[in-house]
Amino acid sequence: MLTRVAKLRQQSTEKKPTISAERALLVTEIYSDPAMQKVSIPVKRAMTFRHILAHKNICINPGELIVGERGPEPQACPTYPEICLHSLQDLEILKNREKIPFDSDEETQSIYAEKIIPFWEGKSVRDEMFRQLPQEWKDAYEAGVFTEFMEQRPPGHTVLDDKIYHKGMLDFIREIETAMKSFEQSGATAKVEELKGMKIAAEAIINYATHHAEKLETLANFEKDVARKMELEKMARICRKVPAHKPDTFWEALQYYWFVHVGVITEVNPWDSFNPGRLDQHLMPFYEKGLAEGTLTRERAKEILQSFWIKFNNHPAPPKIGVTAKESNTYTDFALINLGGVRSDGSDAVNEMTYLLLDVIEEMRLLQPSSMVQVSKKNPDQYIRRFLEITKTGYGQPSVFNTDAIIQEMLRVGKSLADARDGGASGCVETGAFGKEAYILTGYFNIPKVLEITLNNGIDPKTGKEIGLRTGDPVHYKHFNELMQAFEKQMNHFIDIKINGNNIIDCIYARMMPVPFLSVLISDCIQNGKDYHDGGARYNTSYIQGVGMGSISDELAALKYHIFDKKTISMEGLLHALQNDFKDFEEFHKILINDTPKYGNDNDYADDLTRAVFEIYFRAIDGKPTARGGVHRVNLLPTTCHVYFGSVTGAMPDGRKAWTPLSEGISPVQGADRKGPTAVIKSAAKIDHIRTGGTLLNQKFTPSFMQDEKGITAVLHLIRSYFRLDGHHIQFNVVKADTLRKAQQEPEKYRDLIVRVAGYSDYFVDLTDALQEEIILRTEQMNGID
């Protein structure tokens, strides 16, 4: 790594995230302008975007090759009061909380007290949501049956395709003009207003680049170092060219993307940040051209990429509070770079750029951007061996995805073959047609909690509140089927509440918070004259993310096995044990843990229940319409929500003690899988991944296992086998429990220790205590003598 890259990297990783009031002030300023009352909402949003970009600080860091910061400087995070207004108390919590803090100075706090809070109180999207959502939704939300993604951040959650590498913003503006003319003729006023907004936004990003060019020119004038002076002049020329025009060089392509990135995350604070997607595919033509013309070398390309990588790491996820912080407690903002897979024509997409990017990932070893590798049956083993060399160092990246399954998932729901092949996974594991789809995560769903409510005849035992249906006292069930039927009724009940809420929230965002800039970028918003938040994209999907598949499988298996089959205990007895959190039931608790069928052991007794729960969940959600003209789909992932959901769920029949974490993703309950990774994979593959929009499987290996070629080869075959069985995704932690224990004792010595959490990697010492414990308890896969 070159010294200047190392320096930028160090600055990025060592600087503590802070809150900047810059954006909040600019938004407040323009919303206060009386002229703004007279324009349509899309135009108002576009003018807000323009106002922020025109007046924010232009930051150029010494030595960097890619420019543009969301805040006034790296790690200075803006806020979005029009969406979620932080109170002074929130700022205090953010400042002082032990994990994932955001510092704020007195000036910021007084700006909030005097200007931001008085103006926005009661006016944010969040306020509007909580005014409109019905009581039953609030009850279920407060009980922890589900979470709500849109409560502090807008939908977002999309990835870019290759269009910006072929078109400049001026080309987009021409497309907007054409569409506008045809809608003007037909009198579609709302569409014309939306397109006006898009045009203003596209112009705003060009001006934003020009501001950078001007500043770069000034810096070049004062620069003493001749080489840097020439570099600054070149960067200025790049900023005058892109994003107005299409890029012609490698450097221009990356700078163009970065302006777009900053634009998307400045317009609003979307889930998850934003992401260039199939970067090796996008960059390869520029790379080849540069090498052929002699204007680029591999080393220079690498340096520009490293500078690009640091830009992602400079941008923590905007501060989250309350339940949202619990479900996604990290600075990571889930920009997931995709490598490999197949090209639009179905051929092997692994190329020289894939390997160069893997070198960058390995060398940079940053939390952001996240990286993943798509593995198709067409990709060579050599490629898998290369990324496993990175995985084995314990960094948790890249995570591994099955291209062939992802394509089938998209074809099942009617996307075109070319769009499916050009897509991939983003965020943690979510499937999407890049550049053409709004695929929104709407919230996590606590499946075990619904069983708990079923076992209590509609009452949440934690609060004593009746929030579910009266499906009957379970002590009267004669057959296990009756219990399953009651559980299904409760599942449908809560999922209907969640879907109803989603539709209310969809309408609020479509009306109050259009995103004209993002709409320029995603097909076919321009042609449809419709906003990204209003169903303008080619495909529109809303996901509800199921949590606790391992836990629910084991809970149902324990009920079936001990109450109905073996009659080890009566239902009353079991419920009594749960109420007492197994106190005075120690022997029975041991039986539950050791002598009960468990998911993750390739045992059909338990795994058939996994299948049954999947079918219930799928039937309740798949194909249900959304308010913006899309459909609901399922996926199965937790981020950090299995810890939060566990903290609101009492003792359960699988022997899990009250308030402890649930299983994560589709992984088995921590420690319940006792037959090694092949059995875990077989169990996990019994879920029909093709009918999901993503599943998440974690495996933990001891470092010694992956030490030699034999271990690497075995893991390669494990991946290939899982993918033959249509598995969607697998990721690896390569670390010893012992190391993690030491890191708990002496965190200062383990500052750099990175682990895989759920859909992302994080510094181990930044995780909450509960999450640290959960990761330690995950089963360590090893082999014989390891």
Added chain:
Amino acid sequence: MQSKGNIFNIQHFSVHDGPGIRTTVFFKGCPLACWWCHNPEGRGSEIEVMNGKTIGRTVDADELLEEILKDRIFYDESGGGVTFSGGEPLAQPAFLKEMLVRCRKHGIHTAIDTSGYVSKASLRQVLPFTDLFLFDLKIMDPVKHLRYTDVSNVEIIDNLQYLLSKKARVIVRVPVIPEITFTAENLNQIATYLKQFDPVPEVNLLPFHRIGEGKYNRYNIRYKLNHKKEPKQEDLVLQISAFEKAGIPAKIGG
């Protein structure tokens, strides 16, 4: 009627007992009592209770086959299969043969990990159904062999010769125990002996690990190995090149 056998463990995702990803089935009962044995609970041929824990179970062929077939996709993908180990699998020849025949019928690669201290008749029986023999060759000197394993090696060497003469695929496995098997004298004798065959069988050096020790304490078995030295990596590497110089393909690990 299908036969039954006694086993004490099934290890899925084995990568050190033959090629690819394997399922290793540990048969209960072994005629040897090697000082360094890391499966001492597998010596007795009957199901037994050791320090409160039941060791071993009786399985029938159907049940065991079902368990082996579960990981079929991994064998297919990796070129793996099943390995019968122990204990000494050939100490239950009828059951072993039935398992081998059944696995063969399903196209699964079969390996036997043997001490070689078995009857020739049993070897003859399983030979047609076995793709690979992992054959332990510990000490060439018969007196020392007797001292450290409780049996002499005459029969073992004879059986190895038999398998090689029948052109069976054999990998010779030498446990590396410093000062006992890992001596210049013993290794030279092994090399001299193996060189005479055509083709020369591959040798795998299996480094001694101290992890077996815990089991001796847990099951109250006397641990006779007085030193607890693990071999040095550089010595192993030197030995591999010595074997290779002698024209014997060799590597560390199974």
